[in-house]
Amino acid sequence: xxxxxxxxxxxxxxxxxxxxxxxxxxxxxxxxxxxxxxxxxxxxxxxxxxxxxxxxxxxxxxxxxxxxxxxxxxxxxxxxxxxxxxxxxxxxxxxxxxxxxxxxxxxxxxxxxxxxxxxxxxxxxxxxxxxxxxxxxxxxxxxxxxxxxxxxxxxxxxxxxxxxxxxxxxxxxxxxxxxxxxxxxxxxxxxxxxxxxxxxxxxxxxxxxxxxxxxxxxxxxxxxxxxxxxxxxxxxxxxxxxxxxxxxxxxx
Numbered sequence: 001x002x003x004x005x006x007x008x009x010x011x012x013x014x015x016x017x018x019x020x021x022x023x024x025x026x027x028x029x030x031x032x033x034x035x036x037x038x039x040x041x042x043x044x045x046x047x048x049x050x051x052x053x054x055x056x057x058x059x060x061x062x063x064x065x066x067x068x069x070x071x072x073x074x075x076x077x078x079x080x081x082x083x084x085x086x087x088x089x090x091x092x093x094x095x096x097x098x099x100x101x102x103x104x105x106x107x108x109x110x111x112x113x114x115x116x117x118x119x120x121x122x123x124x125x126x127x128x129x130x131x132x133x134x135x136x137x138x139x140x141x142x143x144x145x146x147x148x149x150x151x152x153x154x155x156x157x158x159x160x161x162x163x164x165x166x167x168x169x170x171x172x173x174x175x176x177x178x179x180x181x182x183x184x185x186x187x188x189x190x191x192x193x194x195x196x197x198x199x200x201x202x203x204x205x206x207x208x209x210x211x212x213x214x215x216x217x218x219x220x221x222x223x224x225x226x227x228x229x230x231x232x233x234x235x236x237x238x239x240x241x242x243x244x245x246x247x248x249x250x251x252x
Contacts, residue, residue: 015053
């Protein structure tokens with residue numbers, strides 16, 4: 001196992017530990033993404049909020065491990081890992097592929113008797129949308145799609161040596177996405193907010209709205225200007241949304 005700091009474990013990275021935190025936000029990266037994507041969010045929210053960023057296998061300090069094979073199995077592992085972090089109320093935020101992982105983790109935590117305060121699903125259509133997953137056919141297609149989406153540092157996609165470091169994770173993530181199917185009646189009981197960019201070609205706003213079918217609790221849909229990675233171009237606004245939500249939770 002890789003050497004990790006005392007504030008992390010195999011699955012979670014804790015960039016800014018806060019002894020005064022009263023809420024915990026768990027963030028799930030997109031396909032090809034890593035925990036460090038959420039470092040700026042952690043820095044912005046540290047203090048009242050303790051942020052954990054999930055680190056998928058096959059990237060960064062877990063690069064030597066086999067990549068993502070099955071989103072359901074990964075959700076099993078992450079939900080088990082979060083048992084050590086259940087001393088504070090949990091809010092989950094997942095972007096793109098991470099939205100599906102966060103949803104499945106929330107289901108497992110609730111099924112085990114735990115509580116999720118809120119689930120944010122970002123840049124991903126609701127699982128009830130009956131549309132085949134687009135899976136790039138070869139490495140060239142994978143790189144082209146990653147460039148079009150904009151979530152992977154262009155330096156890694158244009159340099160042959162760096163590309164060799166990120167391509168296995170991207171390949172595995174796309175395969176896992178293509179194989180994923182939600183159970184027909186799968187739903188959570190916690191409130192759900194779907195968040196999407198108004199120009200996202202991969203997640204049209206109406207399809208993001210289908211997340212309302214996956215909760216028996218309250219549902220909200222928030223639309224920001226931008227494409228699939230609106231949360232990078234609108235970072236301050238997205239962080240503000242999370243800060244306002246968590247502050248509101250604290251007052252209740």
